[in-house]
Amino acid sequence: MGMTNPDSDLPTSLRAFSARLRELHRTAGGPSVESLHADRNFPLRRAHIYATLAGKISQPPTWKFVEAFVQRCARYAQAHNVDLGMSAQPADWEVEYQKLAQLSKMHRREQRSADLFADRYGKARGQVLTVQDITHHVVHDNRRIGVVTGDIRQVRCANVWVNPESTEMEMARVHEFSISAIIRYAGATHDARGRVAEDLIADELTAKVADQRPFEPGAVVMTGAGRLRELNGVHYVVHVASVHAEPGSGFHPMRDVGRCVSNVLQAVERLQMPISILFPLLGTGNAGGDVSRVATSLVHEARNYLRAAPVTRVETVYFLAYTDQERNACRRALREAGLRPEPG
Structure with missing residues (x-):
């Protein structure tokens, strides 16, 4: 039916699902919302029906x-000899509904995890952003x-993509809430149940570092994606x-975390292609680094590298x-660095 893209953010998927319900209702020509509201056996009342069809959920x-x-x-369309031109089989809709429900479940889980982090470190980590927005700031030339x-x-x-790891260079388990776990799972192949079949990125990393652990803070290892x-x-x-990890006290961000940026950028200069690179805010997850200081x-460090490099x-x-x-911490850091967003 093509209603719900599992890779979409939740608000977009909710609007798409509501739009399909609205299209079905419009094509069928009825029944009216008032008649559904009047039916005591119908699961929702008037205001909630309107809100659902409008995508305001x-x-x-x-x-x-x-x-x-x-x-x-479907019954209304059949009674009025209307050709819907789309499926009105509950089984077809249930497949798409389950994708939407799974996406909603994942969103709630991520927000709960962010809240748990806030409790653990005694500071607000903020509201999870569910809509992607990209801003650019010119540093030098292009x-x-x-x-x-x-x-x-x-x-x-x-x-x-940059993956923050500890000095042991061991990727997180796929069910943990971390960038490392997300990269590991998304980069793997999966069986019919969604379980990891080939642990592509983690296996390559292990093969490269197995006899070299532990690494120095700021060390870099590159793998495929x-x-x-x-x-x-x-x-x-x-x-x-x-x-880095300390027995009995967990993970701690390296003191000069900015050095990771220059180390990574120097490493990718060896690649024979133009580079666009994504950094998470290193050390602010399980390691509990201060978001503002890290940003x-x-x-x-990135600004200094891009301005100073004669060729990159x-x-x-x-x-x-x-x-x-x-987001706010990044914006403050960019302003302090003398950088302004590009218009548009």
């Missing part, structure tokens, strides 16, 4: 409503720094040791802002 409607609504539209908001899984503007190449246009993943350090393959350095706090 923050979470999926119940499957009970969707099934009843589709069936009522060299730019950009800020990308939202989920990294939606990013398609960078052909190199696995399935991220076809999904997100990513050619390479650069793993950087931005945090300032990373942005200033790096065209754009992007920073990922998953929450509004991270």
Whole structure:
């Protein structure tokens, strides 16, 4: 039916699903919302029906409503000899509904995880940004720094991604809430149940570093991108040791985290292609680094590199802002660096 793209953000998918319900209702010619409201057996009342059809909802409607609504539209069309030209089979709609429900579940889980981080570190991490927005700031000639908001899984503007790792260079387990886990799972191949079949990025990283652990803070290892190449246009993943572990006290960001930026940028200069590279805010996840301090350090290091390099393959350095706090921190750092957003 093509209603719900599992790679879309939740608000976009909700609007698309509502639009399909609205199209079915319009094509069928009825029944009227008033008649549905008057039916005590119908799952929703008038205001909620209008809101759902208008796409003014923050979470999926119940499957009970969707099934009843589709069936009522199908019966109305049949009674009035209307050719719908689209499926009104509940089984077809249920497939798309389950995709939407899964996306909503993932969104709630991510927001809960962000809230748990806030509780753990005793500071607000901000509201998760669900809409991707990209701003660019000119540094020198055609060299730019950009800020990308939202989920990294939606990013398609960078052909190199940076993966923050500890000095052990071991990727996170796929069910953890971290950039490393997301990159590992998205870059793998999966079986019919969605489980990892070939752990492409993690296996390549392990093969490269197995006998070299631990690494020094700021060390860099480059691998391929696995399935991220076809999904997100990513050619390479650069793993950087931005945090270190201490027994009994967890992970801690390296003191001079900005050095990771210059180390990574120097490493990608060896690639025979123009580079657009995406950095998360290194060390601000499980390691609990201060978002404002880290954003300032990373942005200033990137600005200095792009201004000083006489020749570079790096065209754009992007920073990922998953929450509004991270976005605001990046914006402040860019202003302090004397950079202004490009118009439009």
